[in-house]
Amino acid sequence: MVNTSWADDQSEEVLNVPMVVSDQDGVKVIVEYKINDDGRKVKITRKIKTKTVQEKVNKSVAERKKWAKFGEEKDQPAGPNSSTASVTEQVFLKLSQWGEEKAEEEDASLKESLASRQILCRLCQGNHFTAKCPYKDKLGTIQEITAAAQLPAKDGSAASAATSPMMPGVGGEKKRAYIPPHLRDGGSKLKSPEPSRGGRDEYPTIRLTNLSEDTKEPDVQALCRPFGPLARVFLAKHYQTGVCKGYAFVSYYSSENAEAAIKKLNGYGYDSLILGAEWSSSDKK
Amino acid sequence: MRPILLKGHTRPITQIKYNREGDLLFTVAKDMVVNAWYAHNGERLGTFDGHKGSVWSIAVDSSSTLLATGSADNTAKIWRIRDGKCLETLEFNAAVRKVEFSTDDKYLSVMLDNHMGQKSEIFVYRVVRSGSGSSEVYRMVRPNVAEHGRATVQAWAYYNKYIIVGHVDGTVCQYEFSPSDQQQSGSLKLLKSKKIHNDEITDLQFSADRSYFITSSKDKTANLVDVETLDILKIYKSDTSLNTAALVAKKDYIVVGGGQAASEVTTTGARQGKFEARFFHMIFEHEIGRVKGHFGPINTLSVEPNGLGYSSGGEDGFVRIHYFDDDYFGYKYDY
Structure with a gap:
């Protein structure tokens, strides 16, 4: 079998001529052995099925397919030229009763809600993200110190009122250890006699x-x-x-x-x- | 679907047209080049060289033997498609805006732009062929059609009965065409005119039986119009100015294309773009789908005559040939 690709020609490591086996129902199996870049012998099996599809076209269309090229394309070989024609990435036409108007409306409403949402800095309550707070270095360390001081004080309602008038929950939450849901609120949920039996035991x-x-x-x-x-x-x-x-x-x-x-x-x-x-x-x- | 992208032009596409069987696609642009392509794979059949100005319009006859082009170099040319040879050059004193073959290929109408105080005109030529596809032309009529401002589009109705002309102010006019007995001359008589848009009419394409047509306008709507009465049958509303509208073959859909003019893209708000081709249901006037792809406004759309796909040409200079997927043919509008 003749190698048609120049890339195949260069490598002299073709161990043997590709073995071609045609079985019934038109599947051609080509088996060849090669040594790859790592020096290992690899077996390449290719299965090719050829299928002839006959398509009937208009007589004049068939004739036009045989026309010689002219103008700038004169004497160019048959087939599309990659410099003038290419296949682009996939685009979609999803037909639906309501078009894409709805999706767009949702998109717009989402944007609106995002725009109306206020951005609040956890440290200084300014109108910016916490990461961009100009007082990040100062306020951040102060808060850490006060939070550490609060820990020994039991529940420290007075202390917390003094030090964190800012965001009640948000500032303290990052310091608190994880509590499983059933132990939250002093484990009150644990004591409930019927933990969620879905009302059937009413x-x-x-x-x-x-x-x-x-x-x-x-x-x-x-x-x-x-x-x-x-x-x-x-x-x-x-x-x-x-x-x-x-x-x-x-x-x-x-x-x-x-x-x-x-x-x-x-x-x-x-x-x-x-x-x-x-x-x-x-x-x- | 994966569209075929044609890169045969370097400037905005002005018009594209399929031939009757849909196997060839002809494209013209502002870069003076006229291209012919095989629509199934994007192979370029050839170029028609000779224009010295932007080419505004193209028309192909039903047997795919003759091609007519109209250009801003004040000429219209008739070409033999088979080998790209120019058979005739018609010279005028203004830019040629639209050319169109009549339904039986006997006549060619050429519409001129407003130019230097000269009003828009329509010339109708009789095209005489001899055996090898060559042609002679006879000038027949030359009416002044600029009553409603510059004429922008024109097309032939069924049996060559009318020529419909669209104007810059949104008016369509119906001219009755009647050739003389010797077919050496004829007349165009204004029968009706109706204002159907609030802004410039940008495109006018007929249905397969030429009993109704679709217009697109810069007033962001496309209208389906009856050819006899010029009544508006359907209105398709969009949110951007439209450059083109076409009727989809074999299905009750229409497709429109547009987008803000390239010069306005930077001056408008956040939601730029709108460079999609939009599909509407022809009867229910609902938008049913969109196809993205162009980087600029879509200037021209042409639908594959067998309903297998469509092509679009954009301000970005590219032509995209689309063939519909299987789910397009399986889709049923639920009503």
């Missing part, structure tokens, strides 16, 4: 145990409905087989109804099993 809930495997949700509903309106019924099922796991949670709207249900259903014989009914653990009263 309703009094009872737990039914020792249900039979054949129990379905409508069965539980029919069982519990006589005691009052139900807020929610949850029947624990095996996630693959859908067989009841033997227990269920039932929420009532009122605790009296729930209590009546517990009284009646605890020890009730249902489907040849003795049911257990009690307050669900988080609902102990």
